[in-house]
Amino acid sequence: MTEVGKATLADGKRIAEIQIAGWKEGYRRILPDDFLDGLNPESRVPVWERFIRDKKGVMLVARSGSELTGFCHLISSRDEDGNGVAEIAAIYIDPDRWRSGCGKLLFAAAVASAVQQGFTAMTLWVLAENSRGRGFYEAMGMRADGAGKTVERPGCTLHEVRYRMELSR
Template identity: 55%
Template sequence: MHRVRKAETGDGKRIAEIQVGGWQSAYRGIIPDDYLNALNPEKRVTFWSQQADNESSDLFVTILGATVTGFCHLIPSRDDDGTGVAEIAAIYVDPCAWRQGCGRQLCEAAFEAARRRGASSVTLWVLEANLLGRSFYEAIGFRTDGSTKSEERPGFLLEEVRYRIDPSKREQDVTGDGH
């Protein structure tokens, strides 16, 4: 059984590996292969190691035994209309651990942290074409709020939609079945 804990500085390398692996698995067919194949986790290790100690955000990991299997990064919203809002800036699970409850556990930890911080809602941005991710977010109660954005990358455009949830209305355990 996977369990959730706060990330530690030493988790940075594994978090970076999961992020790159998540992009390469989830976004294949959405983002050009040459871009995905060029992603390098080593370029992200320092950032993730620093985020484990960042007091203005919360970084959670799921672990199985001693192995980090997923992570979720909750920050104050970066959006213009985000005053008092928390944002899940990144959530990825090692593809080997998909469909084992890690994503739900990470979201619940993020919801609890958002409640503690007094956030009125939690948002996240997801690629419009990422139907698997969107289905997961909707299953645990997120709903689109009508906001969209485009981010230009070398040779392609990322089209994103924003999802939102009220963390104060979430039960302690995310079941995904509406209860």
């Protein structure tokens, strides 16, 4: 049985591993192989540990028994038009657990947390070509709201679209 709770500092390494595994599996035909092959979980551990330690937003994790299977980082929106809006900054599931219901549990926990914190809406940014991710967000009730952005990364350019859902209290 999978349960969702808050991350601890000890989860930082596993969160980084899941993020990088998710990128390598999910974005293989979207982003250049050289970029994906160069990703290293060890370089991401300090980032996730800082978010957990600083309590920047809420870091939720899904566990199946003692195994951490996914995570979701919920923050206040970073967008200029994001006053009163929560943002899912990251949500990743171990690729071996895709389609297991873990993502739905994490997403539902993020919505509940956003509502509890008084947010009126929730957004996230997703790669425009990520049809698997977009399908998941649409199944969860989110819709593309027309906003887009381009992010430069070493070796590639990311084109992202924003998804949004209104939250009821």
